[in-house]
Amino acid sequence: MQLEKMVAYHKALADPTRLRMLFLLAEGELHGQALAEKLNISQPTVTHHAAKLREAALIKERRDKNTVYFSINPYFIEKSAQATINFILHKGGEERMDHQVNESLKESVVRNFFAKDGRLKQIPAQYKKKLIALQHMAEQLEPGRSYSEKEINEFIKQYHEDFATIRREFIMHQFMYREDGVYELNPREMWTKWENVK
Amino acid sequence: MQLEKMVAYHKALADPTRLRMLFLLAEGELHGQALAEKLNISQPTVTHHAAKLREAALIKERRDKNTVYFSINPYFIEKSAQATINFILHKGGEERMDHQVNESLKESVVRNFFAKDGRLKQIPAQYKKKLIALQHMAEQLEPGRSYSEKEINEFIKQYHEDFATIRREFIMHQFMYREDGVYELNPREMWTKWENVK
DNA sequence: CATCTAATTTGATACTAATCTAATTATAAA
């Protein structure tokens, strides 16, 4: 993480209203007006703070009708804090070990849930393993390319019959982004990572 | 840690100059003018930023003649980051486990390095254990009370002959603070903690 | 289309903060 991003992360958390906002969201998603009321601020102010938090990737948003629901992105909150420490204290090692442990978990999930021909035998029930399986598939999509819904369905069907469920999971866990029926891969940094999931 | 302190911590890190300052200090202590030059800012600006970092307990200072040397306080940098995460994500457990492991380490150091009559048999050579021994003794001093150098020497001699070394270590690791030959215990939060030392 | 609701954008205000120069203070050395 470069300097400016780190500054943005700390700026995002350097405000009591935003910290309280994250604290509330940690209990579950809330829509704009509910936040305004609980924080005792106006709706435009909620929008303002939400923008700052979104820029630092600390929250996610989903729209249902004309209501926007906010939720936190715990992965980024932890990751950014760790990145700061690593940067300041010149650390580079530690995380890599974690990474290695996770790499072998990834291998085992891929080996057990995907058949030799590459198809997904079964959608893992365990949250962490499900994320690994989703990521494994998402990695085969082209970054930057726009996919129609039909193309996405076709892509997923290479792996599993239940394309609707998997497509929904792709969106829900931020592997992909949908706008006007067009799907696009999110940057990898945005993917909900399984590495820190308990 | 309460909300306002957390805000102060993040404000302290929400500035590129201060982050670069900490980054430099992680390599070793530097005095004001050296910092001004390396960061390409004026000396007053260094003072300004140092004040912010000091308020958040992220750096320490020591004066030699009329030169002030700054150094980082890695313990607080890590601790504050962790505290933020715990606050936002409502975590309370994790750290406590660490704490417990450390408690038993503390017991073992106290058992092995201190005699039955309470005297320190030997100053531990291992850094972490040395800190534990120092803390064990420092805990017996009265918070808020001013001690003369003679009183401190007497106090230490209860434990070990080499009062000069131990007195120096008390200062160096921020257990105590000296001004005009008067010694005083630092608040416990300032003590260099062995818990996170590797 | 008209209407309703929720959210965002705009524009204003008040406050905070980063930086500099100039003046002052602190400490030591001559």
Added chain:
DNA sequence: TTTATAATTAGATTAGTATCAAATTAGATG
């Protein structure tokens, strides 16, 4: 005591930001 060096404080400038009310936009529903 005078002089020198390093740091801090004061004061000014500039840039940024938290907040709200008012206007606008987005999306659904009758």
